[in-house]
Amino acid sequence: MKAVAVVPGRPNSVHLAELPPPRVEEIPNGRGVKVRVLKVGVDATDREINDAQYGNAPPGYDFLVLGHESFGVVEEIGHGVKHVKPGDYVTCTVRRPGNSIYDMIGRSDITSEETYYERGINLLHGFLTEYYVDDAEFVVKMPVGLKHLHVLAEPMSCAAKAVQQAFEAQRRLHVWNPKIAFVTGAGQIGLLATLVLRLRGLEVFTLARAKSPCLKSEIATGMGAHYISTSETSIKQLADKVGKPDIIIEATGSSQMAFDAMEVLNLNGVEVWTSITGGQRRVEVPADRLNLTWVLGNKLLLGSVNANFRHFELGIADLALGEVTYPGVIERILTTPVRGVDNYKEMMRLLVEEKSALKVYVEVAEG
């Protein structure tokens, strides 16, 4: 079967590879689930892997199959699988356990080992192929009514985790009633985090460079948030005008913004960093002032990556609630389909060049 792959370490090496179709028996104890892949989303991670900024092939291979945002239909299950059956729509978690205590308890998203195993990203083949097989433990059922949101389940799981971790960490304060949220960045994670925070009842300001009206501003305001173009209003000007945010979700992909945002966080607030910045950029920061205000304000900086099974379930529940609260808005993120794995070059071109594409995804098969 065909798969879209790269040679890790070699820039712009995206190509078609050939793999034998996987078998459900590969997973022990009847826990295998075989999934026919319908759609796979790609994001900045895939772009940076193709740029050779990171990513590693599985042992024994010189290529890595891409794709970590999957949507498919169950084709076959082992005798021990109970929670999905053939015909069910599913997505799949990305990270697989290492050996730390967190990996043992289903929390490989917070592994304490340096090496992490992620399908389509590091040391494990991804889903951008015709079929995959995985342990039932990692296969997440998607309600048929959310079929049209397909590949958003994975990025939504990361947004859901980021917000959930912030609320969990803020229990340190005993009482915390956040009112204002800033979300920096209006890519898929920024917009989905906007949705999660709106569904928690916060007043949300979503900041991005593009001037409104534009698709990003329409989606953010469609979710009941305010959209702020940073080319017109800086984050500091915004905070002066509307008040300091109790929570910031940083999702721009710019380390500069990650530090700029620290200057406006409210007392007792939390800022969550979600961007994977593969570069070597250095920025100057007002170190004394940040240090002082963060100490005096008991502020919290939290990194959040990946998501486990439970965050996928949380995210899917929020997609469902979001769909009934803001009907038809979420699917507007799904801007840019590419037909078939054979069109992998076009997929990468759109991912790199097409600035108006909020979400590029490959339609691998009908279904």
Ligand code: BGC
């Ligand atoms: C993926 C996460 C992953 C992270 C780091 C993101 O693009 O969505 O699942 O943990 O990259 O590799």
Ligand code: ZN
């Ligand atoms: Zn991703």
